[in-house]
Amino acid sequence: AKAAGQEKGLDGPVVTLSRSLIVPFLEFSDRRDLRETAYKAWAARGANGGETDNREIVRETLQLRQEQAALLGYKSFAEFKLETQMAKTPARVRDLLMQVWHPAKARAEADGAILTQMMAEDGLNGPLMAWDWRYYAQKRRRADHDLDEAELKPYLQLDQMIAAAFDCAQRLFGLTFQELSLPLHHKDARVWEVCRNGAHVALFIGDYFARSGKRSGAWCSALQSQRKRPSPRAPIVINVCNFAKPSGGAPALLSFDDARTLFHEFGHALHQMLSDVSYSAVSGTSVARDFVELPSQLYEHWLEVPEVLQKFAIHAQTGAAMPDDLLKRMLGAATFDMGFQTVEYIASALVDLSFHETAAPQDPMLQQAEVLADIGMPAAIGMRHATPQFAHVFAGDGYSSGYYSYMWSEVMDADAFASFEEAGGPFDLERARALQDNILSRGGSADAQELYVAFRGKLPDATALLHNRGL
Structure with a gap:
């Protein structure tokens, strides 16, 4: 601050x-x-009137998407967009989301009752509000798990988490990272040459800090995509995040959620860097939208591997490794408040789907309210991305009708990591080779379902996801 x-x-x-x-x-x-x-x-971002109000842009965008779908012979934009995805139809998407919605809502309501009681103990007798949830959830986490985010942060240094992500890539895929001094777009950005067995594989750029004028969120882009034809070309990949920049030369400290974001985006980067296809049009992350999050969400699992944290979770002042007790408490709290997190996500995904599987609404905000009322959205939880700021869906059409894809991919990533655990452990080289050969190197050169079955031998169901989320 x-x-x-x-x-x-x-x-x-x-x-x-x-x-x-x-x-x-x-x-x-x-x-x-x-x-x-x-x-x-x-x-209220994007809904404050004036030239930065996005609500009319949302309405016009939805109308134009519906017109586009009709011109191409589809009943809805959702049917048009989903035809080439793994899900194929809006009905299959809704079925998955509602399978998870009901247990997640039940968990969130039970948690909300506990937080309301905590408010009452503080002398506040009104209802739990959206600006109260995180405060009381954090107090509850300290009480239930003896865990304080402020206690964790000194052990989660940005440089150490970058090194952890690189180390996992070296152990799994034989990649090495050498930082270079090259002119970049901003003084805070950094660049590494990525090699394997001494041969150049890619350039990787990291732009990690928030700053004025920078788009919010976190993402991965290929400034140059891998290809073999018409001439070989190595990828240049960038991860962009918005972590808080420290002042006075202090080391940058992350929350555990920030560290997970770093691993997530680096999973996307590996999908780009390990691509081995003929044409850039199907290189790296040029895959079905509900498949693209598999490599990124799968890579998050390695952040929770105890031996990774034991090596890289080093206190910023003392240099001491994270104590085993704190490590166990942190991992034990991994599913804490998962009802809240799942509800805020699924609500956004269902609003996105509703916008695109019916006629374009004249008043998107009214339709958003109707969707939330229909599913019984808990009053004290807001959508993860309210419509006027829903950049995934309205800053382009990449995730339009596709915000569900994070959960669709999570079904696969939970099942995929389980395959490592069933084999020789998280760094099983045979499983890593299968992941590289059948998914990371193949891009969009084959059907996503075929690629997953080639890697795993079967399609997954939601069982592992519900287990991992503690639902």
């Missing part, structure tokens, strides 16, 4: 609406009035 204030030329700390600043503020500030102000500002 101090660094954000300095960047804006202000004297003192500033809480911006960047997720890496607003979420910790909502978790730790005991000023309920300020939490309410901050949360309402965060939730």
Whole structure:
């Protein structure tokens, strides 16, 4: 917050609406009035009137997508978009989401009752609100798991988590990373040459810190995609994140969720860097939208491997490794508040699907409210991405009718990591080779379902996902 204030030329700390600043503020500030102000500002992005109001753009976008689908002979834009995905139809998407919605909502409602009681013990007798949930959930986590995010952060240094992601890639796929000094788009960005057996594989760029004017969120892009024809070309890949930048030369510290984001985006980067196809059009992440998140979400699992954390979770001041007790408590809390996290995600996915499987609404905000009412959205939980700021869906059409794909991919990633555990463990080289040969190197050169079956021998179901989420 101090660094954000300095960047804006202000004297003192500033809480911006960047997720890496607003979420910790909502978790730790005991000023309920300020939490309410901050949360309402965060939730209202894109819906404040004037030239930055996105609601009319949303309505027009949905209308044009419906016209496009009709011109191409489809009943809805969702049917058009999903035809080439693994899911194939809106009905299959809705079926998966609702399979998970019901147990997730039940868990969230049970958790909400506990948090409401905690509020009452603090002398607050009104209903639990959206700006209260994270604060009381954090207090409950400290009580139930003896775990405080502030206790964890010194062990999750950005440089160490980058090194952990690189080390896992070396152990699984034989990749090495050498940092280079090259002119880049911003002074905070860094670049590494990626090699295997001494041969050049790719360039990897990391742009990790939030700054004014930078798009929010985290993503992976290929500035140059791998190809063999018409002439061989190695990939140039970038991961972009929005972690809070420290002030005064202090090491950058991450939350565990931030560290998971870093591993997630690096999983996308591996999909690009290990691509081995003839044409760039099907290289790397050029795959079905509900398949593209498999490599990224699968790679997140290696962050939770104890031996990885024992090596790289090093205290920023003392240099000591994370104590075993703290490590066990952190991993034991992995599914904490999973009802909340699952509900806020599925609500966004169902709104996205509803927008695109019916006639374009004249009032998208009214339709959003109707969808949430139909599914019984808990009042104290907001959508992960409300419609006016739903960049996945409206900043382009990449995830339109496709926000569900994170969960579709999670069904596969849970099953895929289980295959490592069933074999020789998380660093089983035979399984890693199968992953590289059948998924990471193949891009979109074959049907996604065929690729997964070639890797695993079968298609997954939602059992492993519900187990992993503690639902």
